[in-house]
Amino acid sequence: MDRAQKKEMVEDLNQVFSKAGVVVVTHYSGLTVAQMTQLRTQMRAKGAEFRVIKNRLAKLALEGTDAASLNDHFTGPVAIAYSEDPVAAPNVVHEFAKKNKKLVILAGAMGDTALDAAGVKALAIVPSLDELRGKIVGLLNAPATKIAQVLQAPGGQVARVIGAYADKDAA
Numbered sequence: 001m002d003r004a005q006k007k008e009m010v011e012d013l014n015q016v017f018s019k020a021g022v023v024v025v026t027h028y029s030g031l032t033v034a035q036m037t038q039l040r041t042q043m044r045a046k047g048a049e050f051r052v053i054k055n056r057l058a059k060l061a062l063e064g065t066d067a068a069s070l071n072d073h074f075t076g077p078v079a080i081a082y083s084e085d086p087v088a089a090p091n092v093v094h095e096f097a098k099k100n101k102k103l104v105i106l107a108g109a110m111g112d113t114a115l116d117a118a119g120v121k122a123l124a125i126v127p128s129l130d131e132l133r134g135k136i137v138g139l140l141n142a143p144a145t146k147i148a149q150v151l152q153a154p155g156g157q158v159a160r161v162i163g164a165y166a167d168k169d170a171a
Contacts, residue, residue, distance in 0.1 A: 006057060009054075009057050009061075010057050010060045010061045011061075012061075013053060013057060013058060013061030014061040014062075014064075014065060016051075016061075016080075016082055017061055017062055017065040017066075017067045017109075018065050018066070019084070020067075020082040020083065020084065021082075021083060021084045021085055021086040021110065021111075022082065022083060022085075022086045022087075022088075022089050022090060022108060022109070022110045022123070023067050023070065023080055023081070023082045023089075023108060023109050024080065024081040024082070024089050024090055024093050024105060024107075024108040024120055025070055025073045025074070025078060025079075025080055025105075025106045025107050025108065026078070026079050026080070026081060026093060026097075026103055026104060026105050026106060027076055027077060027078060027079075027103070027104040027106060028052065028077055028078075028079045028102070028103055029076065029077045029102065030102035031100070031102050031103060035100060035102075036050075036052075038096075039092070039093075039096050039103070042092050042095075042096065043081060043083075043088075043089065043092050043093075046083070046085075046088040046089075046091065046092050046128075047083055047084070047085060047088050048081060048082065048083035048085070048088045048089040048092055049081070049082055049083065049089075050079060050080070050081045050089075050093075051079060051080055051082075052077075052078075052079045053078065053079065053080060055074040055075060055076075055078055058074045058078070058080070059071055059074055062074075066109065066111050066112035067109035067112075069107075069109060069112075069114035070107055070108075070109050070114070073106045073107045078106075081093045085128065085129055086110050086123065087123060087124070087126050087127070087128045087129065088128060090108060090120045090121075090123045090124040091124045091125075091128065093105060093120070093124070094120065094121055094124035094125075095124070105117045105120050105121070107120070108120040108123070110123065
């Protein structure tokens with residue numbers, strides 16, 4: 001990589017650290033290419049990205065961003081997972097790390113809030129924004145359904161009483 005490419009990479013990473021809703025730093029030592037490809041596919045499906053980056057370039061890119069607290073975690077074979085949705089990247093990384101012990105979650109940052117591995121795990125188990133929206137819609141629809149059932153019940157009861165009298169008279 002020449003100097004111009006490195007500068008472009010630092011600027012790109014700076015944009016990632018500035019605009020991402022969440023950034024998770026991981027060690028990926030020992031993962032096969034197939035496993036990395038599988039992880040990247042899962043990340044893309046949730047609207048997140050997973051990138052292997054050079055530590056020195058990452059440290060330069062962190063300067064002046066809210067995620068600057070991650071600076072100490074860039075040692076060894078490091079990759080970052082990031083997404084605009086604060087739950088997507090931690091969720092996928094956490095699920096993958098549970099199945100594959102070679103992926104280790106080191107830390108994360110959500111805006112200017114630094115997260116340790118436990119904080120990333122806690123963020124990973126929070127329902128996604130789409131799931132929360134679905135639950136809210138379900139809760140809003142439930143009272144309307146209950147009201148419709150209550151309003152229909154008296155009419156049904158009257159019809160059953162009239163039907164019972166009709167059956168009684170017919171017998």
